[in-house]
Amino acid sequence: MDSVTPATRMASVPFSGIRKIFEECDRLEAEGEDVVHLEIGRPDFDTPKPIKEATATALENGQVHYTSNYGIAPLRETIAKKFETENEVSYDPDGEIVVTAGATEAIFVSILGLINEGDEVLLPDPRWTYGAHVELAGGTPVSYELDPEDGFQPDLDSLEAGVSEQTKLLVVNSPQNPTGSVLSRERAEAIRDFAVEHDLIVISDEIYEKILFDDATHHSLASLDGMHERTITVNGVSKAYSMTGFRLGYLGAPPELIDPIIRARQYTTTCAPSLSQWAAVEAIDRDPHGPLVEAFAERRERVLERLDAIDGMTCPEPTGAFYAFPTIPDGFDDEEDFVWSLLQEAGVALVPGTVFGDTGKGRVRIAYSNSLERIDEAFDRLEAWL
Structure with a gap:
């Protein structure tokens, strides 16, 4: 060649x-x-010892095969309980939760399943690597600023300046990489109003939600009025439980958003690693x-x-x-x-x-x-x- x-x-x-x-x-x-x-x-x-022991037990029990594209039922049930009790968001474990090979895949298959050629996606600036996901899906990244003079909270004027008729999706990350900022309740509600006004789908990346300092409080956007039906909540076990190598993430969303996501997910990694899924049951349930x-x-x-x-x-x-x-x-x-x-x-x-x-x-x-x-x-x- x-x-x-x-x-x-x-x-x-x-x-x-x-x-x-x-x-x-x-x-x-x-x-x-x-x-x-x-x-x-x-x-x-x-990784905490009980989680490693759960992985070894799954291996000994022969849990080494493909699983459902959605993930094993015990893990989806554990995730649904976690969403309900910690985030005040209700997702049906049968059809509204998808287990992925890391939160990265959860974000990518969400964007891939929802974005058409020419669609615009509002992304925070500074941000993690969401822009590459959007471009791989054929979309156009549009930045909105996080204001360093306001503790890197989203700048609402920048959001309004960036939205257009082509905007389909808004990505929010809190706690945030790379700034360490946490979305305030007031700004979360302002983002809710903005998303509803412009009829946007929202990806809420909450992978760092348990790593909080001082009096900071995490706010899941899907828990706010008017947001459940338009929000994809992304999380995982990598950061809070030191399980980055397990490659285990998950997302929750209403059925109309899950449908295109699971179609994209079927043709990527098929399923998250089976042993990692059983480890995640222990991690989320024990929460160490x-x-x-x-x-x-x-x-x-x-x-x-x-x-x-x-x-x-x-x-x-x-x-x-x-x-x-x-x-x-x-x-x-x-x-x-x-x-x-x-x-x-x-x-x-x-x-x-x-x-x-x-x-x-x-x-x-x-x-x-x-x-x-x-x-x-x-x-x-x-x-x-x-």
């Missing part, structure tokens, strides 16, 4: 900026360098997230304390997830140059803010998914390098 011509739609889909940093870390570590990882958006803890959140709270305080000592690195206080999104230090104009120089010269890995959108200009994402000792080591190196 002399040449390979990629699909036209791939031209606008970039390689992940986070993965570029990760690959450079691998290269440096292969050369014997010690790298402090503050770029990885995953808990660094082991407390110690993990306590550790992240302590790390957050350390990161904010260390940031405060560096000229130019200001940061709205994150109230959820495990990210901070500060400005770059004085003396730097370009976040990409700052991040790559810091990594190659001091062995500290961060992510440039512009990986997440235009609002990330002049900022970096810090994932405090590392120990207190390594966080201190990272800031010691940063200060010495500066």
Whole structure:
């Protein structure tokens, strides 16, 4: 074969900026360098023992085959109970819940099942990688700003400026990656009013919902009046229970939204890993997230304390997830140059803010998914390098 011509739609889909940093870390570590990882958006803890034991039991019991595209019944029932008791949202386990291979797949099959060529999708800026999902589905991403002067709450004027007759879908993420912001009740209700007024479908990405600090409260958009029938609620077990490798996510939605989603889901991974589904039953039922959140709270305080000592690195206080999104230090104009120089010269890995959108200009994402000792080591190196 002399040449390979990629699909036209791939031209606008970039390689992940986070993965570029990760690959450079691998290269440096292969050369014997010690790298402090503050770029990885995953808990660094082991999976709690009862969850691992449930996985082993499922393996011993021969639960090793394909499952329903919707997921095993005990897990769907457990998820439905969780939605009802924790989120005040009612979903029928038979037909309104779909188990997926990670929350990433839940979001992708939702967009793939709902978006036509030319449809527009409102996405937060800064944001995780929703834009690539939209482009792969043939849609057009349109950004709305999260205001750093307002704790990275959604800017309502920006939402109004971005909506058009072609807008079909709105994506909301709270607690938020990369800023650590948590949607206030007032702003959640404003988004509800906006979605109802413009008759939009909403994907509510709530994967970090259990990682909250201080007095922050999580609000599931589907629980608000007028939102149940238009909302796809996405969640999973990766973040709260340190189960990223299990690849287990889920979503809840009314039947008319589930129908196109399950059609797309049938032709992707078929079903989530069977062992992971049984592990998730134990995880959601037992809900052992407390110690993990306590550790992240302590790390957050350390990161904010260390940031405060560096000229130019200001940061709205994150109230959820495990990210901070500060400005770059004085003396730097370009976040990409700052991040790559810091990594190659001091062995500290961060992510440039512009990986997440235009609002990330002049900022970096810090994932405090590392120990207190390594966080201190990272800031010691940063200060010495500066």
